[in-house]
Amino acid sequence: MKLATLRNGAPDGQLAVVSKDLKRFTQASAIAPTLQSALDQWDAVLPKLQTLSAQLNSGDIAGKPFDASMAMAPLPRAFQWIDASAYMSHLERVRSASGSKDEELQAERPIMYQGGSDTLLAAHDDVVVPSDDLAVDFEAEMAVILGPVAMGSGIEHTQDAVRLITICNDVSLRRLVADDLQGGFGFFHAKPSSSFGPVVATPDEFGEAWDGKRLGGKLQSRVNGVMLGQPRTEVDMLFNYPQLIAEAARTRSLGAGTILGSGTVANTHDEVLPIGTDGIGFSCIVEARTAEKQKTGKAVTQFLRAGDEVAIQFVAVDGSTPLGEIKQTIQIAD
Amino acid sequence: MKLATLRNGAPDGQLAVVSKDLKRFTQASAIAPTLQSALDQWDAVLPKLQTLSAQLNSGDIAGKPFDASMAMAPLPRAFQWIDASAYMSHLERVRSASGSKDEELQAERPIMYQGGSDTLLAAHDDVVVPSDDLAVDFEAEMAVILGPVAMGSGIEHTQDAVRLITICNDVSLRRLVADDLQGGFGFFHAKPSSSFGPVVATPDEFGEAWDGKRLGGKLQSRVNGVMLGQPRTEVDMLFNYPQLIAEAARTRSLGAGTILGSGTVANTHDEVLPIGTDGIGFSCIVEARTAEKQKTGKAVTQFLRAGDEVAIQFVAVDGSTPLGEIKQTIQIAD
Numbered sequence: 115m116k117l118a119t120l121r122n123g124a125p126d127g128q129l130a131v132v133s134k135d136l137k138r139f140t141q142a143s144a145i146a147p148t149l150q151s152a153l154d155q156w157d158a159v160l161p162k163l164q165t166l167s168a169q170l171n172s173g174d175i176a177g178k179p180f181d182a183s184m185a186m187a188p189l190p191r192a193f194q195w196i197d198a199s200a201y202m203s204h205l206e207r208v209r210s211a212s213g214s215k216d217e218e219l220q221a222e223r224p225i226m227y228q229g230g231s232d233t234l235l236a237a238h239d240d241v242v243v244p245s246d247d248l249a250v251d252f253e254a255e256m257a258v259i260l261g262p263v264a265m266g267s268g269i270e271h272t273q274d275a276v277r278l279i280t281i282c283n284d285v286s287l288r289r290l291v292a293d294d295l296q297g298g299f300g301f302f303h304a305k306p307s308s309s310f311g312p313v314v315a316t317p318d319e320f321g322e323a324w325d326g327k328r329l330g331g332k333l334q335s336r337v338n339g340v341m342l343g344q345p346r347t348e349v350d351m352l353f354n355y356p357q358l359i360a361e362a363a364r365t366r367s368l369g370a371g372t373i374l375g376s377g378t379v380a381n382t383h384d385e386v387l388p389i390g391t392d393g394i395g396f397s398c399i400v401e402a403r404t405a406e407k408q409k410t411g412k413a414v415t416q417f418l419r420a421g422d423e424v425a426i427q428f429v430a431v432d433g434s435t436p437l438g439e440i441k442q443t444i445q446i447a448d
Numbered sequence: 449m450k451l452a453t454l455r456n457g458a459p460d461g462q463l464a465v466v467s468k469d470l471k472r473f474t475q476a477s478a479i480a481p482t483l484q485s486a487l488d489q490w491d492a493v494l495p496k497l498q499t500l501s502a503q504l505n506s507g508d509i510a511g512k513p514f515d516a517s518m519a520m521a522p523l524p525r526a527f528q529w530i531d532a533s534a535y536m537s538h539l540e541r542v543r544s545a546s547g548s549k550d551e552e553l554q555a556e557r558p559i560m561y562q563g564g565s566d567t568l569l570a571a572h573d574d575v576v577v578p579s580d581d582l583a584v585d586f587e588a589e590m591a592v593i594l595g596p597v598a599m600g601s602g603i604e605h606t607q608d609a610v611r612l613i614t615i616c617n618d619v620s621l622r623r624l625v626a627d628d629l630q631g632g633f634g635f636f637h638a639k640p641s642s643s644f645g646p647v648v649a650t651p652d653e654f655g656e657a658w659d660g661k662r663l664g665g666k667l668q669s670r671v672n673g674v675m676l677g678q679p680r681t682e683v684d685m686l687f688n689y690p691q692l693i694a695e696a697a698r699t700r701s702l703g704a705g706t707i708l709g710s711g712t713v714a715n716t717h718d719e720v721l722p723i724g725t726d727g728i729g730f731s732c733i734v735e736a737r738t739a740e741k742q743k744t745g746k747a748v749t750q751f752l753r754a755g756d757e758v759a760i761q762f763v764a765v766d767g768s769t770p771l772g773e774i775k776q777t778i779q780i781a782d
Contacts, residue, residue: 125488125703154459191527191703193566199633209632225631228562232527232703244600244699265640265781266578287699297559298543299533300634306599306700365578365621366640369459369525369566447599 115167116313116436117142117278118185119149126150127186131167132313136438138177139184140170149188149314153371156261156277182312182438187234188259188280192373195231195308196362197255197284198224199377200353201345207380207401210408224353224361227301229284231373235309237438240445241285241424243306249288250418250444253378254335254397254426256347257282258355259314263368272359273326275368278314281333281428281437282375285309288400288417308375311428312438323431327354333379335397336425337418340388342402343395345381347428384408387415418444449501450647450770451476451612452519453483460484461520465501466647470772472511473518474504483522483648487705490595490611516646516772521568522593522614526707529565529642530696531589531618532558533711534687535679541714541735544742558687558695561635563618565707569643571772574779575619575758577640583622584752584778587712588669588731588760590681591616592689593648597702606693607660609702612648615667615762615771616709619643622734622751642709645762646772657765661688667713669731670759671752674722676736677729679715681762721749752778 118139119127126148130139145162146152152159169175199205205225235241243250259278263271290304323330330348334341353361358374379397386406389395396402403413418424426440452473453461460482464473479496480486486493503509533539539559569575577584593612597605624638657664664682668675687695692708713731720740723729730736737747752758760774 193525193527194564196564225633226636227633228564228636230528230530230562230700231565232706233701242599248699265576290699295632295634298629298634299559299561300629300632300636302530302560302562302634302696303699365582365624365637366564367567372566 115164115316116319117149117163117188118180118313119188119190120184121186125191127190131163131170132180133170133177134319136180136313138170139180140166140175140177142166150371153259153261153277156370183238185312186236187310188278188314189371189373190234192231192234192371193369194372195229195234195375196226196372197229197375197377198226198353198358198362200224200351200358201377201380202352203350203382204378204380204397204401207404210404224358226358226362227305229305229308233307235307235442237309237312237440239309239442241309241442242445242447243287244447246419246444246446248290251286251288251399252335252418252424252426253284253286254333254343255282255284255378256329256333256376256428257310258374260359260368260370260372260374262370263359263363263372265363265365265367267360267363269356269360272363273356275359276317276355278316279320279329279437280314281311281426281440283309283424283426283440283442284375284378286398309440309442311440315436319436320430327356330431332429333397334427334429338423341395342387342399343389343397344429345379345394345397347379350381351376386410420444420446449498449650450653451483451497451522452514452647453522453524454518455520459525461524465497465504466514467504467511468653470514470647472504473514474500474509474511476500484705487593487595487611490704517572519646520570521644522612522648523705523707524568526565526568526705527703528706529563529568529709530560530706531563531709531711532560532687532692532696534558534685534692535711535714536686537684537716538712538714538731538735541738544738558692560692560696561639563639563642567641569641569776571643571646571774573643573776575643575776576779576781577621578781580753580778580780582624585620585622585733586669586752586758586760587618587620588667588677589616589618589712590663590667590710590762591644592708594693594702594704594706594708596704597693597697597706599697599699599701601694601697603690603694606697607690609693610651610689612650613654613663613771614648615645615760615774617643617758617760617774617776618709618712620732643774643776645774649770653770654764661690664765666763667731668761668763672757675729676721676733677723677731678763679713679728679731681713684715685710718743720744754778754780
């Protein structure tokens with residue numbers, strides 16, 4: 115089942131069921147007005163939403179044409195956005211780039227940060243930044259949306275917490291990272307509003323590619339139409355989703371509708387840009403720059419500037435793109 | 449005007465207007481079902497809520513008896529919880545205690561972190577922690593709840609963003625702080641769910657004590673009935689609310705209902721515990737321990753253990769306690 119949040123002028127939008135091929139939708143607000151309200155009473159509404167989805171997919175309900183630009187972020191504002199860092203290659207490259215004092219990798223326990231979640235961006239929203247002189251970067255990630263998780267839940271319980279899956283662009287202002295970290299309180303200004311895919315899908319949509327722990331496929335990132343990366347999402351993911359969720363719930367319970375990001379998807383390799391058609395590449399620019407610097411002595415790939423376009427899509431094993439596309443243009447605030 | 453969120457079984461509770469003396473309430477859910485919904489359409493609902501408040505305070509509406517234990521957190525789950533650190537004495541003492549590598553104080557720009565906001569605690573909820581061997585501490589703070597703030601708003605615009613004021617207990621697990629900071633992503637496990645006062649009040653409730661920038665009064669903290677601190681809230685507050693809000697909005701807009709904490713209220717002095725009746729003391733235990741260690745060579749005050757009770761109240765210039773009391777007992781999770 116695929117769901118979207120459609121613009122209706124209200125801050126949380128309205129819930130819609132989207133067809134498997136992302137071409138049609140039908141409103142679901144009679145079942146639950148918003149995605150958050152559906153997540154609040156998931157067991158009660160799931161069968162009704164599934165029935166509606168089956169009717170839409172079979173053609174019993176004609177529906178209306180779906181266009182990704184109609185969608186807000188699945189949760190336009192969420193009560194919790196936790197971004198983890200499950201792919202070690204990303205951490206290695208980024209830390210090398212920023213000259214972090216703490217070079218020791220967190221290979222024993224995943225690290226994660228609280229992101230701001232009151233103004234999440236839609237898949238086709240512009241990314242508005244205060245200036246493009248801040249080393250504007252994207253980070254292509256997978257994200258899961260959770261049901262409630264009790265404090266101290268072990269991984270035997272957290273696997274069932276994954277309700278929905280989507281893609282994410284964790285916009286990052288690299289020039290502000292050092293400043294944020296120097297303050298000692300963690301990321302803040304360097305991590306403005308993140309963006310999410312036009313639809314969310316239940317795990318069963320992915321068949322065997324979702325094994326309850328990881329999702330198999332590729333996450334492709336393009337900048338101005340040129341492929342920057344297409345790492346596999348199930349490869350080099352040191353911590354899987356049940357482990358990430360259990361870690362997030364160590365000292366607190368997680369409310370229904372918590373969004374958990376995988377961290378920038380990254381595979382280990384020593385390529386530089388441009389990558390060939392079967393290259394792996396990178397899910398953010400700073401990794402490409404680090405690899406370039408290490409291999410050739412000079413970082414060539416530029417950070418994003420006003421007018422640049424970033425596109426991100428998840429490509430399933432069969433070549434389909436079941437979660438649609440994030441496609442955003444960088445803009446400077448007035 | 450004072451508002452509260454009453455328990456009704458729903459995750460966001462229901463909105464009520466509370467009398468000035470905190471003794472009576474009347475439901476306001478016909479005007480706005482929840483506090484968040486009121487904040488979403490503040491200009492439209494404010495006059496109606498004010499009329500209801502005037503009727504309740506005059507006795508035209510009898511209302512029902514209000515008890516702080518009926519209240520959930522004002523926003524039981526919020527889309528944004530930002531905790532700043534506006535009082536430098538707190539930072540100085542805490543950093544000295546934790547042996548932070550970064551001793552340089554952020555005197556030029558306030559530092560702040562994103563807190564988890566999906567499971568905020570009520571004023572009289574137990575504070576449930578995974579273990580009381582984690583150096584469990586409280587932090588007594590003031591907090592403001594905001595209307596929408598555009599990215600890059602200057603302090604000339606952010607002053608008007610303060611809609612409501614309340615008190616806060618930013619529960620901290622000191623033993624996990626170093627671990628969180630070592631990861632390089634900032635606070636996470638060390639800062640579980642924060643707690644908020646039983647009511648919120650509009651700034652006009654405080655008369656001249658609210659000058660649009662700071663709120664004058666004392667914030668009293670007691671542990672097991674013994675006064676630990678009563679620093680003045682307007683003294684030694686290096687960054688005022690409009691400055692904190694502008695800083696929070698540097699690279700993002702802030703949604704309606706953003707909660708912004710002042711940071712642990714602290715005044716400069718060299719007392720140790722116990723403080724005399726007119727002493728200033730501390731709004732958290734780690735500060736008391738640092739002061740003790742510096743003055744006597746030994747930290748005496750103990751961190752919180754299961755069964756310990758923390759009580760926090762804001763005392764106005766006239767001796768009244770217009771925001772009620774946070775009163776919580778530490779409990780260990782099952």
